[in-house]
Amino acid sequence: MDRPDNGVPAALLGAVAWRKSRFSNPSGNCVELARLPGDGIAVRNSRDPQGPALIYTRAEVEAFIHGVKNGEFDDLTD
Template sequence: MDDRWDENMAGYSNGVSAADLDAKWIKARASNANGQCVELALLNGGQVAVRNSTDPSGPALIFTPGEIEAFLDGARRHEFDQMVAL
């Protein structure tokens, strides 16, 4: 079995090289033009991978659909606004 596979998550485990994922990466239209962005990719099985665009072969964090849904809900409710200078 591939050591990148985590049976408990039913998919890839956190820290897998983003370059090893067969994925189409996307980023927000409002992303910084100099490439400093967070990118996401939908994986087989519905999981979502997240990477730093400045390190495209670096580690990816893997989230379940429910985790992404909870994060996006919090973002819509402005729960993370204190994380950035407005």
């Protein structure tokens, strides 16, 4: 498969290994991530596993994770 576009139905990504944080809550309000062939990482809503997946590069996800670790988004949960 060529690099998928953002908003592609998650089912079209094939047999990728979706995973979520062990800190996810039991009611299913979670996001799941999957490594794609090449440089892509897909993100989907765990409550809608056949719904759209957003596709990011590894560098984009790394930048986001660094921002989270540095507290740059803490104000969003206040």
